[in-house]
Amino acid sequence: MNEQAILPVVRHSLHDELVERIRDMIIEGQLAAGERIHEGQLGLALGVSRTPLREALKFVASEGLIDLVPGRGGIVRRLTPQDVRNMLDVLTALETLAGRLACRNATDAQIAAVRDLHDRMMGFYAERQRLEYYKLNQAIHTAIAALSGNDFLAAMHGSIQSRLKRIRFIGNESPGHWASAVREHCEMIAALERRDGEALAEVLTRHVEETWSRVRPVI
Amino acid sequence: MNEQAILPVVRHSLHDELVERIRDMIIEGQLAAGERIHEGQLGLALGVSRTPLREALKFVASEGLIDLVPGRGGIVRRLTPQDVRNMLDVLTALETLAGRLACRNATDAQIAAVRDLHDRMMGFYAERQRLEYYKLNQAIHTAIAALSGNDFLAAMHGSIQSRLKRIRFIGNESPGHWASAVREHCEMIAALERRDGEALAEVLTRHVEETWSRVRPVI
DNA sequence: TACAAGAAGCTTGCATACAGCATGCAGGAA
DNA sequence: TTCCTGCATGCTGTATGCAAGCTTCTTGTA
Structure with a gap:
C-alpha cells in the first residue's frame, strides 16, 4: 500500500x-x-x-x-465605541508581541512569504481593488501573528480579528486613510525583513491607531 | 421607587x-x-x-x-509545556497593559481596595495558609486587570487565568519560590500606589517568569 | 381614552428517541 | 500463536416532543 x-x-x-x-x-x-x-x-x-x-x-x-x-x-451583541476601543488596545498588545516574536523566530522563507502577500496587496492597491486588498491585508496580519510561533497568541489574535471584521469592513475608507495604511504596511514589511522587532511593534501600534480613527465615525 | x-x-x-x-x-x-x-x-x-x-x-x-x-x-485538553509557555507570554502582554492602564485610570479608592487584598494576603503568608493566600493572590491579579477599566482586557485575562488555574494549583510551591513571589507582590502594590506604570509592568513580567520557573517542572 | 389584567400564541429549555458511526471482542485463517 | 474480519454493543449526533415562561393582543374598567 x-x-x-x-x-x-x-x-x-x-x-x-x-x-x-x-x-x-x-x-x-x-x-x-x-x-x-x-x-x-x-x-x-x-x-x-x-x-x-x-x-x-x-x-x-x-x-x-x-x-x-x-x-x-x-x-x-452590539459593539459600543468603547468596546471597539478596548478590543483595539488588546489587539495592539497582541500584535506588538507577535511582531517582536516574529522578528526573532521566523525563518527567512516565512518572511519572504509575507513579502509576497505584501507585494500582491500593493498590486491591488495600485488597481484600487478594495475587496482583494482588504483580504490580503487581513492575511498579512494573520501571517505575522502566526510567525510569532505562538499558537495561542495567533488564536487569540484571530478571535479578535474576526470580532472586529464587521466594523473594519464597514469602516470609512477615505483615500487619505488608505494611503497612510499602505505606507504603514510598507514600513511593516521593511521592519520585518530587517528583523527589527521594536520598529515593527511601533508601526503596528500606529497602524491600529490609524484603524481606530478610520472606524470611529461609523460605529 | x-x-x-x-x-x-x-x-x-x-x-x-x-x-x-x-x-x-x-x-x-x-x-x-x-x-x-x-x-x-x-x-x-x-x-x-x-x-x-x-x-x-x-x-x-x-x-x-x-x-x-x-x-x-x-x-x-492536555496542556504541553509549550502551550503553557505560550499562554504565559500572552498573559504577560495582557498584564503589563492592564498594569499601565490601571496606574493611569484607577481611582485612589480602587487602589486602596487592592492594597487591602494585599495586606490580607500577607497575613495569610505570615500564617503559611497556602489556600487562602492563593485565592487572594488570584484576586489581586484579577483586580489589577479590572482596574485597567478595559472590560474586554479583563475578560481575556480571566479566561487565561482560569485555563492556567489547574497548572498553577498543582505547581511546585517551594519556600524560596513563595518568598520571591511575595516580594514581587510587595513591589507590585508599591508601584501601583506610586502609579508607576512602567515599574508595575516590569514587576508583573518578572512575576510571570517566576510562575513559569515554578510550574515548569510539574507539567 | 388610557391603563391594567388576562388569555392565547409563540419561543425557549430540556428530555427523550432514533440513526449512524466507533470500539471492542470473538472466531477463523494464515 | 498472531493477525484479520465480522459482529455486537454502546456512544455520539440529530430530530422531535413537551412543559414552562415570555410577548402580545384583547378586553374590561376607571
Missing part, C-alpha cells in the same frame, strides 16, 4: 459548518446587531433542527459575538 | 451552572487531561439529560479546555 498517497477523509462536522455560517451571518450583517436570534426560523433556513443549531449558538456565544439571555435565547 | 436598591433577580440558568461545574471538574482534576468525556455518564452524575450537557460542553470547548473530535465527543 502506498502510504504517501493516503489522506484522511475530511470530516466536515455539522457543528463547525454551523458555527462558521453563524459567524459569517453576523459579520455580513444578515444577523444585525441587537437582533434576537429565532432558533426555529434560523434552523429552518439553514435546514437543520434546533438541537445542533443551539449547540453552535452556544459556541459562538462563548466567542462573544452573541449574548445569551436566559429564557430569551441569543441576541447579536 | 428607589431605583438604586433594585438588583436584577439572579437567574441561575442550568447552562451557566453546568459550564461552571465542568470547568471546576477539569481544574480540580476530576476530569483528567486526555480523558474522554462520557456524555451519558456525566449527565447522569450531574442529574441532567444529555442535551443541556452537550450545549455546556460546546461552550467550554470554545474556551479551549476541551477538544471536540467529530464522532468521538469531548476530550479534556
Whole structure:
C-alpha cells in the first residue's frame, strides 16, 4: 500500500459548518446587531433542527459575538465605541508581541512569504481593488501573528480579528486613510525583513491607531 | 421607587451552572487531561439529560479546555509545556497593559481596595495558609486587570487565568519560590500606589517568569 | 381614552428517541 | 500463536416532543 498517497477523509462536522455560517451571518450583517436570534426560523433556513443549531449558538456565544439571555435565547451583541476601543488596545498588545516574536523566530522563507502577500496587496492597491486588498491585508496580519510561533497568541489574535471584521469592513475608507495604511504596511514589511522587532511593534501600534480613527465615525 | 436598591433577580440558568461545574471538574482534576468525556455518564452524575450537557460542553470547548473530535465527543485538553509557555507570554502582554492602564485610570479608592487584598494576603503568608493566600493572590491579579477599566482586557485575562488555574494549583510551591513571589507582590502594590506604570509592568513580567520557573517542572 | 389584567400564541429549555458511526471482542485463517 | 474480519454493543449526533415562561393582543374598567 502506498502510504504517501493516503489522506484522511475530511470530516466536515455539522457543528463547525454551523458555527462558521453563524459567524459569517453576523459579520455580513444578515444577523444585525441587537437582533434576537429565532432558533426555529434560523434552523429552518439553514435546514437543520434546533438541537445542533443551539449547540453552535452556544459556541459562538462563548466567542462573544452573541449574548445569551436566559429564557430569551441569543441576541447579536452590539459593539459600543468603547468596546471597539478596548478590543483595539488588546489587539495592539497582541500584535506588538507577535511582531517582536516574529522578528526573532521566523525563518527567512516565512518572511519572504509575507513579502509576497505584501507585494500582491500593493498590486491591488495600485488597481484600487478594495475587496482583494482588504483580504490580503487581513492575511498579512494573520501571517505575522502566526510567525510569532505562538499558537495561542495567533488564536487569540484571530478571535479578535474576526470580532472586529464587521466594523473594519464597514469602516470609512477615505483615500487619505488608505494611503497612510499602505505606507504603514510598507514600513511593516521593511521592519520585518530587517528583523527589527521594536520598529515593527511601533508601526503596528500606529497602524491600529490609524484603524481606530478610520472606524470611529461609523460605529 | 428607589431605583438604586433594585438588583436584577439572579437567574441561575442550568447552562451557566453546568459550564461552571465542568470547568471546576477539569481544574480540580476530576476530569483528567486526555480523558474522554462520557456524555451519558456525566449527565447522569450531574442529574441532567444529555442535551443541556452537550450545549455546556460546546461552550467550554470554545474556551479551549476541551477538544471536540467529530464522532468521538469531548476530550479534556492536555496542556504541553509549550502551550503553557505560550499562554504565559500572552498573559504577560495582557498584564503589563492592564498594569499601565490601571496606574493611569484607577481611582485612589480602587487602589486602596487592592492594597487591602494585599495586606490580607500577607497575613495569610505570615500564617503559611497556602489556600487562602492563593485565592487572594488570584484576586489581586484579577483586580489589577479590572482596574485597567478595559472590560474586554479583563475578560481575556480571566479566561487565561482560569485555563492556567489547574497548572498553577498543582505547581511546585517551594519556600524560596513563595518568598520571591511575595516580594514581587510587595513591589507590585508599591508601584501601583506610586502609579508607576512602567515599574508595575516590569514587576508583573518578572512575576510571570517566576510562575513559569515554578510550574515548569510539574507539567 | 388610557391603563391594567388576562388569555392565547409563540419561543425557549430540556428530555427523550432514533440513526449512524466507533470500539471492542470473538472466531477463523494464515 | 498472531493477525484479520465480522459482529455486537454502546456512544455520539440529530430530530422531535413537551412543559414552562415570555410577548402580545384583547378586553374590561376607571
